[in-house]
Amino acid sequence: MSATTNPLHGTSSSTLRPISSRTLTIAGILVDIYGLDEVPAAASSVACLWLLNPRLQTKETMQPVATRVISTWHSRIQEGRAGKNPKGLIAVAFDQRNHGSRNVDDLHNQSWRDGNETHAQDMFGCYHGTATDTSQLINHLGSYIFTAPDAPKIQQHFALGVSLGGHATWHCLLGDRRITAGVVGIGCPDYTRLMTDRARLSKRKTYTATTPPGSAFLGSSDFPKALQDAIAQYDPAGLMLPGMFNPTADDKQPDQAQLDRMKALMRERLQGKRILNLSGRIDKLVPYAAGEPFLNIFRRIIADDASLDIAFDDILFDGVGHAFPQAMVDYAAEWLCSLLAKDDAGHVSSKI
Numbered sequence: 001m002s003a004t005t006n007p008l009h010g011t012s013s014s015t016l017r018p019i020s021s022r023t024l025t026i027a028g029i030l031v032d033i034y035g036l037d038e039v040p041a042a043a044s045s046v047a048c049l050w051l052l053n054p055r056l057q058t059k060e061t062m063q064p065v066a067t068r069v070i071s072t073w074h075s076r077i078q079e080g081r082a083g084k085n086p087k088g089l090i091a092v093a094f095d096q097r098n099h100g101s102r103n104v105d106d107l108h109n110q111s112w113r114d115g116n117e118t119h120a121q122d123m124f125g126c127y128h129g130t131a132t133d134t135s136q137l138i139n140h141l142g143s144y145i146f147t148a149p150d151a152p153k154i155q156q157h158f159a160l161g162v163s164l165g166g167h168a169t170w171h172c173l174l175g176d177r178r179i180t181a182g183v184v185g186i187g188c189p190d191y192t193r194l195m196t197d198r199a200r201l202s203k204r205k206t207y208t209a210t211t212p213p214g215s216a217f218l219g220s221s222d223f224p225k226a227l228q229d230a231i232a233q234y235d236p237a238g239l240m241l242p243g244m245f246n247p248t249a250d251d252k253q254p255d256q257a258q259l260d261r262m263k264a265l266m267r268e269r270l271q272g273k274r275i276l277n278l279s280g281r282i283d284k285l286v287p288y289a290a291g292e293p294f295l296n297i298f299r300r301i302i303a304d305d306a307s308l309d310i311a312f313d314d315i316l317f318d319g320v321g322h323a324f325p326q327a328m329v330d331y332a333a334e335w336l337c338s339l340l341a342k343d344d345a346g347h348v349s350s351k352i
Helices: 059-079 119-141 164-175 191-201 225-234 236-240 256-270 288-304 326-341
Strands: 021-026 029-034 045-052 088-094 153-162 179-185 274-280 311-317
Touching: 021 119, 029 059, 029 119, 045 059, 045 119, 045 164, 059 088, 059 153, 059 326, 088 119, 119 153, 119 164, 119 191, 119 225, 153 164, 153 326, 164 179, 164 225, 164 236, 164 256, 179 326, 191 225, 191 236, 191 288, 225 236, 236 256, 236 288, 256 288, 274 288, 274 326, 288 311, 311 326
Parallel strands: 045 088, 045 153, 153 179, 179 274, 274 311
Antiparallel strands: 021 029, 029 088
């Protein structure tokens, strides 16, 4: 897979009123904060939307998304569609690891086809690290803003990521109980399946040199055991359905004990959370098919047990490839603002 163009290319906020922004250094990371000046004076609580950029892009790429979501929320407030006691809403963007202001080595953001021999390790480490950075910044954001004794408190955290940021959003949802909703934009919950197919398309020797092809890819130098161990801890499919994927044959279908284990993990990590999955139907870089087997079982468990209180909306956009066009931005904005407008009472928190 060669270097991609910006998935947000063509997404614009030029028709909207500009939203305030300021850049702070928090925990050693440059952080762009949108919407602080627009928080209603009467707001007693604030929601924060964390914006996670695509591979090869920067935090600035997420500005149109911040503007659209915050503008949509303020329109709802003006129209009386933001609930009885409208919250404030801010958005926060920071560079993913090895991107933008945090760049260390350009090669390690590239793909196998572009000469990066450790593409699989680099990408997983990058976006998993970004998810942990999000949690670290949640710990400290409040000590830099809203510091007056009577200032509103940040009481809700959402995440929205695109491409690499979409992968990271899954990790944010699984790893931090404070992040109660997430928009996964053209991301994937099954890293092993995604990268095995990418190795096939990239004609990696670790995939093609065996009979049948792919039979020794998992555990090879391109996908070593230590990487698989990390995936088993943090990747949605790797954690919840270990061993399901078979590179050379049909998937191994989970038995009842495995399904029960998956449900227990979903209850522990995701109970009470809301997830919006936005995908392009003709995406070749992160094809929907890479996550579909996991998502089918994930969806079935949610449908079978309402007590999990997990909402999962899975939307495919016809004619869209590896892109996050304006239609996706607008859909995400309405979805997030609908959540914000609802009363939080009655939601069960995940136990992580």
